[in-house]
Amino acid sequence: xxxxxxxxxxxxxxxxxxxxxxxxxxxxxxxxxxxxxxxxxxxxxxxxxxxxxxxxxxxxxxxxxxxxxxxxxxxxxxxxxxxxxxxxxxxxxxxxxxxxxxxxxxxxxxxxxxxxxxxxxxxxxxxxxxxxxxxxxxxxxxxxxxxxxxxxxxxxxxxxxxxxxxxxxxxxxxxxxxxxxxxxx
Amino acid sequence: xxxxxxxxxxxxxxxxxxxxxxxxxxxxxxxxxxxxxxxxxxxxxxxxxxxxxxxxxxxxxxxxxxxxxxxxxxxxxxxxxxxxxxxxxxxxxxxxxxxxxxxxxxxxxxxxxxxxxxxxxxxxxxxxxxxxxxxxxxxxxxxxxxxxxxxxxxxxxxxxxxxxxxxxxxxxxxxxxxxxxxxxxxxxxxxxxxxxxxxxxxxxxxxxxxxxxxxxxxxxxxxxxxxxxxxxxxxxxxxxxxxxxxxxxxxxxxxxxxxxxxxxxxxxxxxxxxxxxxxxxxxxxxxxxxxxxxxxxxxxxxxxxxxxxx
Numbered sequence: 001x002x003x004x005x006x007x008x009x010x011x012x013x014x015x016x017x018x019x020x021x022x023x024x025x026x027x028x029x030x031x032x033x034x035x036x037x038x039x040x041x042x043x044x045x046x047x048x049x050x051x052x053x054x055x056x057x058x059x060x061x062x063x064x065x066x067x068x069x070x071x072x073x074x075x076x077x078x079x080x081x082x083x084x085x086x087x088x089x090x091x092x093x094x095x096x097x098x099x100x101x102x103x104x105x106x107x108x109x110x111x112x113x114x115x116x117x118x119x120x121x122x123x124x125x126x127x128x129x130x131x132x133x134x135x136x137x138x139x140x141x142x143x144x145x146x147x148x149x150x151x152x153x154x155x156x157x158x159x160x161x162x163x164x165x166x167x168x169x170x171x172x173x174x175x176x177x178x179x180x181x182x183x184x185x
Numbered sequence: 186x187x188x189x190x191x192x193x194x195x196x197x198x199x200x201x202x203x204x205x206x207x208x209x210x211x212x213x214x215x216x217x218x219x220x221x222x223x224x225x226x227x228x229x230x231x232x233x234x235x236x237x238x239x240x241x242x243x244x245x246x247x248x249x250x251x252x253x254x255x256x257x258x259x260x261x262x263x264x265x266x267x268x269x270x271x272x273x274x275x276x277x278x279x280x281x282x283x284x285x286x287x288x289x290x291x292x293x294x295x296x297x298x299x300x301x302x303x304x305x306x307x308x309x310x311x312x313x314x315x316x317x318x319x320x321x322x323x324x325x326x327x328x329x330x331x332x333x334x335x336x337x338x339x340x341x342x343x344x345x346x347x348x349x350x351x352x353x354x355x356x357x358x359x360x361x362x363x364x365x366x367x368x369x370x371x372x373x374x375x376x377x378x379x380x381x382x383x384x385x386x387x388x389x390x391x392x393x394x395x396x397x398x399x400x401x402x403x404x405x406x407x408x409x410x411x412x413x414x415x416x417x418x419x420x421x422x423x424x425x426x427x428x429x430x431x432x433x434x435x436x437x438x439x440x441x442x443x444x445x446x447x448x449x450x451x452x453x454x455x456x457x458x459x460x461x462x463x464x465x466x467x468x469x470x471x472x473x474x475x476x477x478x479x480x481x482x483x484x485x486x487x488x489x490x491x492x493x494x495x
Contacts, residue, residue, distance in 0.1 A: 068216060071228035071488070081190050082492030084209060085216040093224070121225040 004162065004175030008151055013172040016150040020131060021053045023148055024100065033126070034098040035063040039115050040086040043103035045165050046133055050102060063097075065090030069114040088118075095123030104163040106132040106149070109142035134161050134174060191489045195307045195314040198323035199364035207368060211333055213485035214478070221257065221481055231260035234491050236292045237285045240317070241267040241278075244296055246452055246476060247317050247327070251294050254483035260491075263290070278302060279309055286312055292491060295319070313490045321355050327451050328361035330482040332369055334475045335406055338447060343370030348400040350376045351410035351432065351459050354383055354421070358410060358451045363389055376400035377432065380421040381412075397432050401442055408449040409434060409459050425458050435461035439469065447471055 008016065028034045031054070038047025044066045051064045070085035101115055112130060119125060131148040136155045153161055153176065160177040164170075192203050199207075220228055236255045240248055248264075255262045265285065276284075282293060292313045295303050300322035307314045318324040335342050347366050353359045353375045366373050367390060374392040375382060387393050394400045401407060412428060422428045439446065448470045454460050465472060 070216070071220065071230045076230050076492055077233070080493065082489050085213055087216065088219055117229070121220070121223045121228075123224070 004160075004177040006173050007153065007161075007176045008174035010172050013174065016133070017049060017053060020148050020150060021050060021057060024050075024054060024131070025058060028098065028100075030058060030060055031062050033096070034100065035065065035092060035094055036100045036102065037064075037090065037094075037115075037119065038066045039101065039103045039111060040066050040068040040088070042105075042163065043111075045168070046104045046131075046163065047102040049165075050131070063092055065092065067115055067118055069111060069118050072114040072118040074110060074114065090122055093123040094119060094125040096126040097123075099125045099128045100131055101128055102131045104132065105134045105136060105161050106130070106144070106146050107136045107139065107161075109140050109144035112144050113142050133163050136161060191493075194490065194493065195303070195316075196325050196486055196490060197303045197307055197314065197316050199325045199328050199361045199368070200323070202325075204368045207329065207332070207365065210329055210482065210485045210489065211336060213488060214333055214481040217257075217484040217488070218478065218481040220484075221477075227257050227259060229259045230488055231255065231258040231491055234258075234291045235261040235263065235289060236294060236487070237263045237265060237290045238294045238317075239265045239282065239285065239296070241295075241297045241302075242318065244317070246479070247296065247324075250476070250479040251315075251317060251326075251483050254480050254487055257480065258484055258487055260292075260487070263288075278306070282306055282310055286310055292487065315486060315490065318357050320357065321360075322357050323361045323364075324357040324451075325361050325365075326479070326483050326486060327358050328365035329486070330475055330479040331358075331362055331408060331449060331451065332365045332371075333482050334449065334471055334478050335366075335371075335447075336369075337474070337478065338471060339405075342366060345371045345406060346374070346404045347371050347406045347408060348374045348376050348394070348404035349408045349410065350397065350400060350434070352381045352412045352421075353377050353386065353410070354381045355413040356410050358408075362408060363391055367391075374400055374403060378422060378428070397434070398438065398441070401434070401438065401446060404446055405444075406447045406449060407434065408451075410451065411453065411455050411459055425455075429458050433457070433459055433461060434464050436463040436467065439464060445469060449475060451475070 036047060036051055038044035051062055055062055066089045068086045068088045070083045129147040132146045133150040135146050135149040135152045137152055139157050155161055158179055160180045162175045164173050166172045191209055192206050238251055252262055294315045294317050296317040298320050300320035302319045303314050303316035316323060316325055332342050349359050349362055363373050374394055375386055376394040448464055450460055450472045454465055456462050
């Protein structure tokens with residue numbers, strides 16, 4: 001399998017995470033009335049890291065959960081396979097809370113759309129903001145944009161962007177593949 | 186997620202599905218159980234799916250459970266019962282189903298008194314078929330929810346000793362349970378009067394026991410079945426009173442055991458016959474958990490079967 005091109009190396013990866021955390025702290029201070037929700041599966045890898053860094057820096061315990069969107073996806077019955085769900089671990093309600101929704105890559109916007117639908121099961125949030133590591137600029141299907149982004153990438157439809165994590169892939173980095181079928185598992 | 190795909194377009198029996206299928210159903214049911222405990226107990230997955238519940242036999246909890254599962258998944262639901270239909274005017278099963286399907290129905294949940302009815306339909310029509318009980322053959326969703334309830338209580342089904350007690354001969358629940366529990370690595374025993382056990386039941390790899398107290402002493406879990414009087418064309422037992430004396434489970438009997446066992450029952454219970462109230466309503470019983478799990482398991486089956494591109 002051919003490897004992708006590194007578009008964010010390990011050092012810049014750390015700086016970027018740090019910058020996003022600082023932006024969140026600047027806007028939310030001690031995170032009162034604010035909850036963080038990571039989208040399963042890959043968004044939750046980013047939210048795990050972000051929450052760990054925020055808790056370390058603010059010396060406080062954040063309200064944090066992971067949201068599975070399988071049952072709210074709009075491509076159900078339109079794929080050859082059925083997506084098996086991952087656990088949703090939200091033991092709080094989001095009624096009137098600020099929700100920081102986290103995903104790794106924003107592409108068509110359909111996952112975020114499904115996540116906002118799934119989130120309704122936990123109450124009516126006061127406000128939802130979106131944080132993504134990579135914002136793919138082209139081929140958005142919904143009027144959705146990120147409030148916080150690590151980096152922006154101009155990638156056409158056939159391309160694939162993958163966020164890799166040290167504990168899973170050996171290195172923190174972001175890879176760019178010209179063609180989707182070259183995606184690593 | 187890197188899980189093996191669901192191997193079938195229909196759920197006709199446990200015998201036909203793989204252990205991976207069962208595990209995928211359980212994994213999915215875990216998440217639906219979580220959904221059912223939220224303030225809003227509904228997801229939109231089946232919003233463009235129409236399901237017909239065709240019940241050619243009486244049913245209370247299976248029909249209600251399927252209907253609730255379908256509605257929790259946002260499916261459109263139509264119900265059909267044989268007693269109030271054109272079946273009474275001589276219409277065949279295939280004609281009835283084809284008429285229903287011409288109304289653009291995507292899935293059929295079928296209960297029928299004839300063994301093999303669901304298999305027959307799956308070969309004749311294009312919709313996904315779920316067998317909700319076909320005569321004395323199989324009742325796969327009941328076996329799945331039974332095994333799911335055991336897994337929930339004990340963490341795993343593998344290695345558990347399960348005694349299925351009662352009218353095995355006429356029970357589709359027994360047969361599906363045997364297949365399901367064995368696929369998941371449990372040891373299975375059947376126990377009942379010789380007249381209510383099939384002659385060659387041991388060829389399925391189950392232990393056979395005629396003495397209830399010995400079966401209870403052996404097992405971790407007793408799945409108690411009712412006497413199916415409606416299927417007894419001849420008298421297999423002298424009387425219900427005698428059956429209750431030899432095969433009725435009461436607290437006094439359980440107190441003689443040197444370990445605690447878990448009591449299950451697929452319902453409806455004949456209280457005072459196979460199960461006494463002091464056991465059915467005790468902490469040993471997970472009968473109501475079975476009913477609760479039934480909705481989540483049926484949601485998982487519907488979700489996995491309907492999800493493929495048509």
